[in-house]
Amino acid sequence: MDDHPETPGQPRYARAVLFHNLLSGKATEQILASVRERIFSSIPAVEEYGIETQEVTPVKVREALDKKPDLVVVAGGDGTIRPVASELVGTNVPLAIIPVGTFNNLALSLGLASDPLAACAVVENGVPTRIDIGIADENNFFFEAAGVGVDAQMFPIGEEIKRGRFLAIFQALRTVLIHQQTPVELRFDRPVSQAYQASFRGQVPLQRRRRRFRRSRNRVRLRCSFLAVANGPFYGTNLAVCPGAKIDDGLLTIAVYRDFSKRELALHLWSISRGTYRLHPKIETFESRRLEVFSRARLQVHVDGILIGTTPVRFGVRPGVLTVLVPPREGR
Secondary structure: OOOOOOOOOOOOOOEEEEEEEOOOOOOOHHHHHHHHHHHHHHOOEEEEEEEOOOOOOHHHHHHHHOOOOOEEEEEEOHHHHHHHHHHHOOOOOOEEEEEOOOOOHHHHHOOOOOOHHHHOHHHHHOEEEEEEEEEEOOOEEEOOEEEEEHHHHHHHHHHHHHOOOOOHHHHHHHHHHHOOOEEEEEEEOOOHHHHHHHHHHOOOOOOOOOHHHHHOOOEEEEEEOEEEEEOOOOEOOOEOOOOOOOOOOOOEEEEEEOOOOHHHHHHHHHHHHOOOOOOOOOEEEEEEOEEEEEEOOOOEEEEOOEEEEEOOEEEEEEEEEEEEEEOOOOOO
């Protein structure tokens, strides 16, 4: 439901804060100038914050929010959006995203136009919608996904690739090829049989069901290459490691990559990086509001590509705590 009803001749939002980042992957002076012009034509009072470094500090965001805007607009990539969105969690101030980053996973998950100027339409006619966020160890938010295992090791390599250092692709392949599967224990907030129902909704039927999952209470032990804990369907380099994840269902989607040969894992990661989102039959999928991950060997953990430590780790979801503007549905 739209929280900002309009009357003819009256702007939809009276006061906005605009963050824009020239260092975002696809940003140019011309694109940002066009975005600014579009925003200024829609909103009477706009406070601008241009980002000249890779980091948006929480202090800068809080200073902007102290001006009591009724809309926050971010023209940038996921790295620019994340610290701004973190400060909006639990407020009623909507966030409008203008994707000018390299991969724009959050915008992709929300169905926003990939063209920045087309995406500006959400400021004029977007529908305020509440979405979930994930959290790790009670103080690390994630909007895309978290990961445990070789996945976390590969994220710094992904950043190298994002900056155009494509030789890092060979480093990523080497990381995949030398890794070893590791035993982990997963503890859910519900019976394993209930959490495991997500695997039965895949596009490709599993060749072999895990009967012991059905007999377990709320925990299961298994060996895997890595596991992804997704809030939305895309992360990293637009990887769809959890194709069924929904950003507003109040659940985390957990994809466990197990029983892959090293060649199979490398080929699968390559295929999903190229836009092939087929659900591999060796991926076990679970859904839960909370998850604890334990392992005998310490495994690296990341949230949205940021390393936060090692196992053990606790994940959770906070349903509907962030308001974003999304395109209106057809027929609405």
